[in-house]
Amino acid sequence: MAGLATSLGAGAATNSLAQMPEIDTLFLFGSNPTEAHPIVSIYLKRALRNGAKLIVGDPRETWMAKRSDVWLNLRPGTNIAIMNGLIHVILKNGWENNEFIKNRTEDFEVLREKVREYDVKTVEKITGVPKQKIIDAARLYSHADKAMIVYGLGVTEHRTGTENAMAIANLALVCGHIGRPSTGIMALRGQNNVQGASDLGPAPNILPGYQPVASADVRAKFEKAWDVPISPVSGLKSVEMLDRACQGKFRGLYIMGEDPAQTDPNSHEVRRALKSLKFLVVQDIFHTETTQYADVILPGSSFAEKDGTFTNGERRIQRVRKAIEPVAGLADWQIICKIANRMGYPMTYNHPSEIMDEIARLTPIYGGISYDRLEKESLQWPCPTRDHPGTKTMYTDLFARPGGKAKFVALDHKDSGEMPDKEYPFSLITGRIREHYNNGSMSRRVPGIMELVPQELIELNPSDAKKLMVTDNDWVAVSSRRGKIRVKVHVTTRSQKGNVFLTFHFPEALSNFLTSEHRDPIAGTPEYKSCAVRIEKLPRAYRN
Amino acid sequence: MSNKKIKIILNGTKTVCDQGETIFNAAKKAGVFIPTLCHDMRLEPYGACRMCSVEVKGVPRLLPSCSTPVSEGMDIRTESRTVKRIRKRLVSLLLSNHPDDCMRCETSGACKLQNLAYEYKVDGREYGGEKWKLPIRQANPFIVYEPNKCIVCGRCVRICNEIVMAGTIDFTGRGFHTVPDTAFRTARTLSNCEFCGQCVSTCPTGALTDKKARGKGRVHELKRVKTTCSYCGTGCSFYLNVKNEKVVRVSSDFFGPVNQGDLCIKGRYGYDFIHSRDRIKTPLVRKGDKFVRTSWDRALSVIASNFEKIIKRYGSDAVGAFSSSRCTNEENFLLAKFVRTVFRTNNVDNCARV
Amino acid sequence: MASATKNKKPFVENLTIKVCVGTGGLAAGGQEVIHAFTRQLKALGIKAEIAKKCIKKTGCRGCCSKDVLVDIRMNGNSATYQHISRDKVERIIQEHIIDGNIVKEWLVGPEYHAFHDRKIKILLKQCGEIDPEAIEDYIKAEGYKGLQKALSGKPSGVINIIKKSGLRGRGGAGFPTGLKWEICSKEGSVQKYIICNADEGDPGAFMDRSIIEGNPHSVIEGMIIGGYAIGASRGYIYIRAEYPVAISRLRIALKQARKKGFLGKNIFKCGFNFDIRIKEGAGAFVCGEETALIASIEGQRGMPRSKPPFPAQKGLWGKPTIINNVETLSTIPHIISRGARWFSSIGSKNNSGTKIFSITGKVRNTGLIEVPMGISLREVVYDIGGGCPQDRELKAVQTGGPSGGCIPASHIDMPLDYDSLSSVGSMMGSGGMVVMDSTTCMVDMAKFFLEFTQNESCGKCLPCRVGNKRLYERLKRITDGRGKKGDIEFLEALAEDIKITSLCGLGQTAPNPVLSTIRYFRDEYEAHIFEGRCPAGVCEALRQYVVNAEVCKMCGKCFRECPAEAISWMKKQPASIDKGKCIKCGRCFEVCPFSAID
Known part of the structure; x- marks a missing residue:
């Protein structure tokens, strides 16, 4: 999200889901909503039924790609190149929105200079997308009236993730496709409260509401409210904490509701770090790969057992309500309070609504939120005051950057951290399927789902399958420089030649043993979407 | 829809409404209730059940209000004698091909047909005649289909094709034997069904029911709690249905600002984890290679003393916390605050930086 | 009119043999008759070449009860034979063609002439006359003249002519065709469609099939004119797959029309583009309903949807669409070439033109008839149909297909037009007409x-x-x-x-x-x-068997044969049937040697 924050001012989707059916040109990039965001896909399908044109940028031939007007079947990790190529075509043909560029953006010349290098021939070579498709897509997108770019984790889970998002912002800004209803950039978030978690500041360099710890004013406000001094120095990112743990310099960690041992890439390294910690508290609803390393395990509460709010991918703050008592007696927020009280800092909230009141006091974008209001209306931040109706479309007149203008960023294509080679000839893409969710701790406990999708399958293109002499349900070993797993084969044209696909829902065949250690240097996001693997056929008699 | 206003006469009262909107919607806005079985706000107007038929002056036939747009000066009567007679007729025709087993029907109490039968005091027994005797379909892990209770309103067919675009079900047969079904009556599989349960959410009778919730409680016994889904970041809202401190079903919130009642397989059917036997139910403390159960009091003491020890010896920057995008806003805020106020460091992070 | 042969033989001039090979004719062996003629004429040596040219395939002429019909035209005279089969060919060749003596006992009778030789014929005139698989025949008979005339004027001119002619849709409800076209022509959409509804589903109705089989080009010409009038560039003919002959003739006709430039780009060099596709229906009666038909073309289940919006505003693929049936469309070229006044002079007020009825049931002559609108029911049933068989009493006439109504015999003098029919609780429909007499329940x-x-x-x-x-x-x-x-x-x-x-x-x-x-x-x-009685004696379950004591000879045969022991009989006494025990098997009725059981 740092990408959009750099270009536009805030790291969030610019529009509302409800505006999607009116889109007339949809650019779906690095996202497979029919599997990963089924309800968002319903909005997009409605747009298609209303006659919207569809451009899909995805290395996999997804449901949407099959129905697209232009499918940009780019190689994994070539997002910046394709975006620069599209902008190149648009500028070359004079399809850009000059008025918008002049009035509402800055640094356009820098971008113009940069994309000069990205003519369609060069881009075709980098991305593997035929020239004509790039031109067609550029024409469709730039000529649209209501054009929306919807992107997903296929954009951000690369080592250039943050820059990829900026490249997308560049494209939208060049065409002036931002700041109007049904026109903008929507990022589809992976987890239920990713937006809220980044809004509310459990991050080393910012305090709740994207307020930097480096700012003295911000610190002063929080110091006064919380009655403690706050360090102006950024803390450690999660990766850094784990790295330091390996070095023995970081000793005590409190993990609430995360499973880094399974969901972080390069799992072997993560596990070594967890082992090196002197004291680890893990709070979760189930035993996970991570709880094995804990010194104390605290029972977490599920969403059904507590009051609170989630903020969705379109910045909408919605209530979570307690349906049953916490199974272990305490909700997560109560546990935090109890530990704080034990350690000498009093936290005395009677109900999460009081926490929200404190958030509203300290966080301008949530300034107008209260449980009373949420009972009656559905609000999207920014909502600074009690009488503010919330914001459906962002940036209608000003961007959230100093000066109110959006910023073009000149970007260069960089290969993925690890490219396929002779030894590891396949590109592995990881992602979700509709029936399961993340580490599977929830969805694997639903009997019907396990009946439908009981195990991991690696998706292979028919021609690759032929070369490897495997067919559906054969066992193969998939290995990378970091690890090896065994899975069954599913042959499908959804995967293009040279690409294979795995989920990360099954601990017994965990794709994150394979994924690489490369990360986005700005956000620290791991490169889940691209690494090099080798596939070997296992004897038919093999059983897991 | 244009913003032009036009005037109609609704049950003798002059009413202003938007040009192009249906009689049904105009009446709804004016507070006039018209019964319907085949209409769902999520779907295109269809006009199959005819329950919403109204009388319009100058038109010899009745017009379906759900699919007829208003026009200037239209004189509409929604409760005339003919209209009431027709509603009685239609409900009784439906009941003439409906099993009389409300007493053990899963949907009893939430069934639109049952309500209408009660309101119009009909039972459809005067017709005699043939009734369907189709087998119950149970192969689906989440959805039970009892075709004999189907009233062929087409809502499941339309929601599957119009909204989900999965194309799993359509009408089969003709005339009296028209019934929604899968192609060649095969069991639904992953290749053609998304198991989203939208068909169940729109079914007005007990023909389609959630398998897991069968026998777990009727509508009046359930406490319904509106909440937000905890899977992906779309933010769908729904109701948790609770009986005796157990979540037994998820039902649609048709006014959910994000999803209008639609859900996916995980949102609608993925709630078993809440009451899973694997849940961690008490605090656990490591003893060698094993974990032993302990009290909250003891667990909290261990945590407090250990963190205090580390901070004392190695400083605040030797400790930190990971927060989760699975937790609520309040909990995330609280953890951010906790690390700053209790640990006195900025070492806090989450996986939401993407 | 048939083409003449160029070869002149000493004793045979301009020999033309026409064999009816409509669906009825084919079923009765028309193809075999053609073969027989071809083979035998060829065998007779010198006539071989002639035979090939003069035998023409002609379309249906509506008089299917007399099939196979064969016309022999030579030396300026013509004769029509009925019920011709393969084995009759030899005698016709020998006596008629060679010797010049007509085989009188095989000629058609007066019923045929009552049927066939009506004064006013517009649509069926060319059916049975021209070769449906030869576009030249149609062109020779003034075909595609109407199109040329239409395209030389403005679309609005075409609509005006149709409006003035008073033509009403022949498919059922009788909506004025010109008005329908006008509504559609005013819709702003760039893409529009015209659909020919040839999904003829009424049992016993086959006028559409006959027109297409006999004169497919008239339908195509009508569609092109309609397309021009409303601004459509694409037409669909929705036709039942059960009409293979009609479909193959349409395909041939479309191919020929494309070759001649009547279909395709820039027709008659006036910048108008139009083409037609055939869509075969799968035999659902309801697909004759226009919105269901549209759904079916779109590839969905044929189910109607609510109107409004009407297809003229929002039809096929959501675009303005006109749907006319075969009869309506094939009337169009005639109206355009001969004028609105000519057309409106035929028929009665508000019901101009002719209408084809298919007359079936308890009537002597069955088949297709084209009559002016407003003709009386009596004329149709008695003068053309020849009345009920065995001079039984007419009870009622059912018009309008399966969902029409019954007209009792007391209304026999009513005129046949849209308004009169609906006033007695029936309708025109597609023109089906079932005659019922006293033996109909x-x-x-x-x-x-x-x-x-x-x-x-x-x-x-x-x-x-x-x-x-x-x-x-x-x-x-x-x-x-x-x-x-x-x-x-x-x-x-x-x-x-x-x-x-x-x-x-x-x-x-x-x-x-x-x-x-x-x-x-x-x-x-x-x-x-x-009374537990079926007056017409049709309903099996209500048939009652009683012994007529006056006729009964007291033989006891029925008593012995009754499987239900329902008959009591004693010597010298007439038998009697116990109604409670009788199972109505009819055995006694059959075995009674004296017809004493009613």
Whole structure:
């Protein structure tokens, strides 16, 4: 999200889901909503039924790609190149929105200079997308009236993730496709409260509401409210904490509701770090790969057992309500309070609504939120005051950057951290399927789902399958420089030649043993979407 | 829809409404209730059940209000004698091909047909005649289909094709034997069904029911709690249905600002984890290679003393916390605050930086 | 008119042999007759070349009860034979063609002439005359002149002519065609469609099939003119797959029209582009309903949808669409080339032109007739149809297909036009006409039609799906002899409710046969219910066997044969049948040597 924050001012989707059916040109990039965001896909399908044109940028031939007007079947990790190529075509043909560029953006010349290098021939070579498709897509997108770019984790889970998002912002800004209803950039978030978690500041360099710890004013406000001094120095990112743990310099960690041992890439390294910690508290609803390393395990509460709010991918703050008592007696927020009280800092909230009141006091974008209001209306931040109706479309007149203008960023294509080679000839893409969710701790406990999708399958293109002499349900070993797993084969044209696909829902065949250690240097996001693997056929008699 | 206003006469009262909107919607806005079985706000107007038929002056036939747009000066009567007679007729025709087993029907109490039968005091027994005797379909892990209770309103067919675009079900047969079904009556599989349960959410009778919730409680016994889904970041809202401190079903919130009642397989059917036997139910403390159960009091003491020890010896920057995008806003805020106020460091992070 | 042969033989001049190979003709062996003529003429040596050229395939002429019909035209004279089969060919060649003596006993009779030689014929005139597979024949008969004339003017001019002519849609409801076109022409959409509805589903109706089989180009020409008038560039002919002959002739005709430049880009160099595709229907009766037809073309299940919006505003693929039936479209070229005034001079007020009826049932001559609108029912039934067989009394005429109504014999002098028919509770429909005499049971007849419509219901709307089923079941109960007091009122009330609530034309009109038979023949219903008797003696379950004591010779045969021991008999006494025990098997009736059992 740092990408959009750099270009536009805030790291969030610019529009509302409800505006999607009116889109007339949809650019779906690095996202497979029919599997990963089924309800968002319903909005997009409605747009298609209303006659919207569809451009899909995805290395996999997804449901949407099959129905697209232009499918940009780019190689994994070539997002910046394709975006620069599209902008190149648009500028070359004079399809850009000059008025918008002049009035509402800055640094356009820098971008113009940069994309000069990205003519369609060069881009075709980098991305593997035929020239004509790039031109067609550029024409469709730039000529649209209501054009929306919807992107997903296929954009951000690369080592250039943050820059990829900026490249997308560049494209939208060049065409002036931002700041109007049904026109903008929507990022589809992976987890239920990713937006809220980044809004509310459990991050080393910012305090709740994207307020930097480096700012003295911000610190002063929080110091006064919380009655403690706050360090102006950024803390450690999660990766850094784990790295330091390996070095023995970081000793005590409190993990609430995360499973880094399974969901972080390069799992072997993560596990070594967890082992090196002197004291680890893990709070979760189930035993996970991570709880094995804990010194104390605290029972977490599920969403059904507590009051609170989630903020969705379109910045909408919605209530979570307690349906049953916490199974272990305490909700997560109560546990935090109890530990704080034990350690000498009093936290005395009677109900999460009081926490929200404190958030509203300290966080301008949530300034107008209260449980009373949420009972009656559905609000999207920014909502600074009690009488503010919330914001459906962002940036209608000003961007959230100093000066109110959006910023073009000149970007260069960089290969993925690890490219396929002779030894590891396949590109592995990881992602979700509709029936399961993340580490599977929830969805694997639903009997019907396990009946439908009981195990991991690696998706292979028919021609690759032929070369490897495997067919559906054969066992193969998939290995990378970091690890090896065994899975069954599913042959499908959804995967293009040279690409294979795995989920990360099954601990017994965990794709994150394979994924690489490369990360986005700005956000620290791991490169889940691209690494090099080798596939070997296992004897038919093999059983897991 | 244009913003032009036009005037109609609704049950003798002059009413202003938007040009192009249906009689049904105009009446709804004016507070006039018209019964319907085949209409769902999520779907295109269809006009199959005819329950919403109204009388319009100058038109010899009745017009379906759900699919007829208003026009200037239209004189509409929604409760005339003919209209009431027709509603009685239609409900009784439906009941003439409906099993009389409300007493053990899963949907009893939430069934639109049952309500209408009660309101119009009909039972459809005067017709005699043939009734369907189709087998119950149970192969689906989440959805039970009892075709004999189907009233062929087409809502499941339309929601599957119009909204989900999965194309799993359509009408089969003709005339009296028209019934929604899968192609060649095969069991639904992953290749053609998304198991989203939208068909169940729109079914007005007990023909389609959630398998897991069968026998777990009727509508009046359930406490319904509106909440937000905890899977992906779309933010769908729904109701948790609770009986005796157990979540037994998820039902649609048709006014959910994000999803209008639609859900996916995980949102609608993925709630078993809440009451899973694997849940961690008490605090656990490591003893060698094993974990032993302990009290909250003891667990909290261990945590407090250990963190205090580390901070004392190695400083605040030797400790930190990971927060989760699975937790609520309040909990995330609280953890951010906790690390700053209790640990006195900025070492806090989450996986939401993407 | 047939083309003449160029070869002149000493004794045969301009020999033309025409064999009817419409579906009826083919079924009766038309193809074999053609083969026989070809082979035998060839065998006779010198006539071989002639035979190949002069034998023409002609389309249906509507008089299928006389098939195979063969015309022999030579030396300026012509003769028409009926019921010709392969083995009759030799004698015709020998006596007629070679010797010049007509085979009188095989000639068609006066019924044929009553049928065929009507004064006014527009649509069927060329059917049976021209070769449907040769575009030149059609062009020679003034074909595509209307198109040329239409395209030389403005589209609005075409619409005006059609409006002035007073042409009303021949498919059923009789909506003015010109007005329909005008509405559609004013829709702003760039893409529009014209659809020819050739999904002829009424049992016993085959006028559309005959027109297409006999003169496919007239339909195509009508569609092109219509397309020009409304601004459509694409036409669809939706035709039942059960009409393979019609479909293949259409395909040939389309190919020829494209070759001649009547279809395709820049027709007659006036910048108008138009082409036609054929879409075969899968035999659902309801697909004759225009919105269901559209759904079917779109590849969906053929189910009607609510109107408005009407297809002229939002039709195929959501674009403005005109749907006309075959008869309407093939009338268009005639109106354009001969003028609105000519057309409106035929027929009666508000009902101009001619209409084709297919007349079947208890009538001597069955088949297709083209008559001016407004002709009296009497003329059709008696003058053309030849009255009921065995001079039985006419009881009623059912018009408008399965969902039309019954017209009792008392209305025999009413004119046949849209308005008169609907005023007596029936309708024009596609022009089906079933004649009924005293041997027809009206309850059974209503049941027959209901069985058809409830089977063909698409199942979408409740009143049609379940309501008509319940109507049928109640009718069945009555004809099975289990009728109860109140059944008639039940039928009337239910039928009325179905009429006013059903979604499409099928459901709205399906109860018509019930309502109109109750209206005119209530006594027959009452006889079934209260007296346990079927006046026409049709309903099996109500047939009663009684011994006519005056005729009975007291032989005892029936007593011995009765399987149910329902007959009591003692010597020297007439037998008697116990109604309670009788199972109505009819055995006694069959075995009685003296016809003493009624």
